[in-house]
Amino acid sequence: MTDARKPSSFLTSSVSRRSALKGLGATAALTAAPGFVRYAQAQSSAPIRIGFQAHRTGIGASYGRWYERTTAAAVKAINAAGGINGRPVEIVTEDDGTDPARGAEVVEKFASQHKVDLVYGTLFSHVVTGSAPAAGELKIPYYVVSEGYHVASGKLNRWVIQPGITDVRAQCRSVAPWISQNVGKKITMIYPDYAFGHDHRDFFAPAAAEQGAEVIAQIAIPPTETSFTRYFPQIPAGTDVIYHVMVGPAVLTFVKELGEFYGGRGPKLFGFIDSLEAVDMKSPGLDFLEGSHFWEGMPRYLQAGASEAERAYRDAVGLDENGAAANDPRDVSTNAHMFGCWETLYIIKRSMEAAGYQGPQDRQKLIEATEAITDMEEGAEHPQGPKRFDGKIHQVFGVQNISVVENGKLNVVHKTAIEDGLYEPEADYTTQSF
Numbered sequence: 001m002t003d004a005r006k007p008s009s010f011l012t013s014s015v016s017r018r019s020a021l022k023g024l025g026a027t028a029a030l031t032a033a034p035g036f037v038r039y040a041q042a043q044s045s046a047p048i049r050i051g052f053q054a055h056r057t058g059i060g061a062s063y064g065r066w067y068e069r070t071t072a073a074a075v076k077a078i079n080a081a082g083g084i085n086g087r088p089v090e091i092v093t094e095d096d097g098t099d100p101a102r103g104a105e106v107v108e109k110f111a112s113q114h115k116v117d118l119v120y121g122t123l124f125s126h127v128v129t130g131s132a133p134a135a136g137e138l139k140i141p142y143y144v145v146s147e148g149y150h151v152a153s154g155k156l157n158r159w160v161i162q163p164g165i166t167d168v169r170a171q172c173r174s175v176a177p178w179i180s181q182n183v184g185k186k187i188t189m190i191y192p193d194y195a196f197g198h199d200h201r202d203f204f205a206p207a208a209a210e211q212g213a214e215v216i217a218q219i220a221i222p223p224t225e226t227s228f229t230r231y232f233p234q235i236p237a238g239t240d241v242i243y244h245v246m247v248g249p250a251v252l253t254f255v256k257e258l259g260e261f262y263g264g265r266g267p268k269l270f271g272f273i274d275s276l277e278a279v280d281m282k283s284p285g286l287d288f289l290e291g292s293h294f295w296e297g298m299p300r301y302l303q304a305g306a307s308e309a310e311r312a313y314r315d316a317v318g319l320d321e322n323g324a325a326a327n328d329p330r331d332v333s334t335n336a337h338m339f340g341c342w343e344t345l346y347i348i349k350r351s352m353e354a355a356g357y358q359g360p361q362d363r364q365k366l367i368e369a370t371e372a373i374t375d376m377e378e379g380a381e382h383p384q385g386p387k388r389f390d391g392k393i394h395q396v397f398g399v400q401n402i403s404v405v406e407n408g409k410l411n412v413v414h415k416t417a418i419e420d421g422l423y424e425p426e427a428d429y430t431t432q433s434f
Contacts, residue, residue, distance in 0.1 A: 044358060047090035048083070050348070051110030051119040053131065058098025059223055059248040060124045062278035066334040067121055067145070068093065070341040073316040084349045085357060092116055100130020107134040107142065117360060118143060120348065121341060124247075125150055125195040132156040139434065141366055143348060145340035147171070149199045152395035154427020158434060161370055161394040164344030164387075165297065165337065168199035170421030172207045174400040175270075175295050178414055180211035183268050183293065184240025187213060190231070191245050193220035200245055200272075215243075226250045232261045245272035252279050259288035268292065273300070273403075273410075277334040280324075282408040289405045293413075296401040297336040298384045299323075301409050313342060313383035322409070339384045346381035347373065364434050370394075371430055388418050392428040397421050 052071055055064030075089050083089055092114045096103040103122065110116045118141035122128050125148030132150075135142035136157035144151065144162050149169045151162040179187070187208060191197035197220060205215040217236050221228060223246075235242065246254045255275055258266075269292035276294070299306075300323030302314065317338075318326045325331035347370065355362055355369035371391030378386045385399040397418050403410040 045087060047088045048085075048352070048357075049090050049092055049114065049116040050345075051107075051114055051116035052091050052093045052121045053096050053103060053106050053110075053119055053127075054093050054121060055098040055123060055127070056093075056095035058096075060098035060127075062249070063123050063334045063337060064095075064098070066278070066338045067123065067341050070317050070338040071121065071345065073318070074342045074345040077316055078345065078349055084352050089345075096122070096127055096131075098124050098127060100126050103127040103131035104134040107131045107140070108138065111138045111140050115360075116140075117357075118348070118363070118366070120344065121145055123147075123337065125199075128160070129156070129195060132160045135159045139363065140360075141363055143344050145337070145344050147337070148196050149203070150195060152390075152393040152425070152427070154393065154429065158367060158394075158429045158432045161367065163347045163370055163373065163389055163394070163396050164342075165340030165396065166398045166400070166421060167395055168196065169203040169423060170395075170397055171272075171295060171297075171400055172200065172204040173423060174416040174421040175402060176204065176207035176213070177211050177420070178402055178416075179241065179243070179270050179293075180208060180213040183270050185213040186236075186238050186240040187215045187243050188217040188219065188235045188239040188241070188267070189215055189243045190219045190221065190235075192223040192247050194223055196247065197223070197245065200243075204243065221246065223248050226253065228254050228257045229261060232258065235267075239267045241270055242267050243270050244275050246275045247277075251275050251277070252283060255279075255289065256285040259285060262288070264288045270294070273297075273336045277336060278332050280330070280332050281405065281410065286408075290408075292405050294403050294405070294410060295336075296403050296410065296412070298339045299401055299403065299410065299412050300333065300335045301411070303412050307378065307383070309378065309380045309383040312380060313339070317342075343376075343382050343384065343387070347376075350381075367434075385415075386418065390425060392430055393425045394429050 054068055075091055079088050094106045096106045107119055110119050120143040122144045123146050125146055128144050128146045129150050136159050142160045145165050147165055147168055149167050151160055152167050191200045201218055208215055219231055219234050221231055272295045302321040320326045323333050323335045351366055351369040355365035357366050373389045376382050376387040387396045387398045389396045400416040401412045402414040403412050
């Protein structure tokens, strides 16, 4: 695992082993008490082993690198506060190559060779959908940090759960009113041609229509594409807003070519930060983005009103004020997404403590304990903001950020409420047998 910086005093003083339903509390009094021995209360002192399915290679590599750093920082903080049920947490990492077939193999390897307690961490939706059947067959909990609607849709299985990051359907519902009121009403969408992009295609258009806006064109681009200019003539002349969300190693090329195509005279832009995750906003050729808007899950740039919990999280992960690695300003983070790793690990902790988890025989209890969670308060465990979990669809809801590019930085101009993204569930995993 990538080494993480020492957590701030806020984390080391506030992360504790309090009740799973009440979150964090002070650790100092416990550790100072006479006779305290870390992990002494556990029936077993063996580590809780979490299999981390990492995108170390393939189109998700930039995300995978920062998912690993965030995971390492969260585990360090959890272990410093006594672990889970008095046991240390150990991360076992396997690279899935951002490939669905390899992802399924990794899940099987975690279960049969590494003997982990659960599998965690996957981002790219096609890898989640390719790996989920293996998790169901092996009856091993699979906690994903993915955003896609594939979990909430009910199309996977009861062993797959997404409790630490919101999904695209909720994100689209949250930002559509603001786009319609502040950017424009004739919208062309540009998105990657796979499950994640299809979620944007399927859910943004109806959300925009509810606000009196209209999606007049949808342009799908292969996620492995390396040049994009040939797609831009498909954008209708009557477009007010280009809604763009791209992924992969060529995202910088995408935004540069978009700017070159219009020469600063085109429609207004609203992008999901996926189009620029891990990319320096001040990279040459990005001047045309000035004044445009982006969705962010968690702000890349430290905002003036950031909470103490958010500042402590950034310090623990090792971020500077610009959202780059504190030891390398050229290494830009994927902070709009990677917070989900931090929050998911704390949800696993909360669920294991509620279930009295001791080993693989308690895996079903673990899933049921997570399903029972409802509200999560903003704080050290949830620095991105408050959350509301729906156990029926295994999906969490939270706040979203809309930021504007000003002087080469992203400044938050609007924060949505949890209620803005709620939708009527279409599934109920709790009716499924294990």
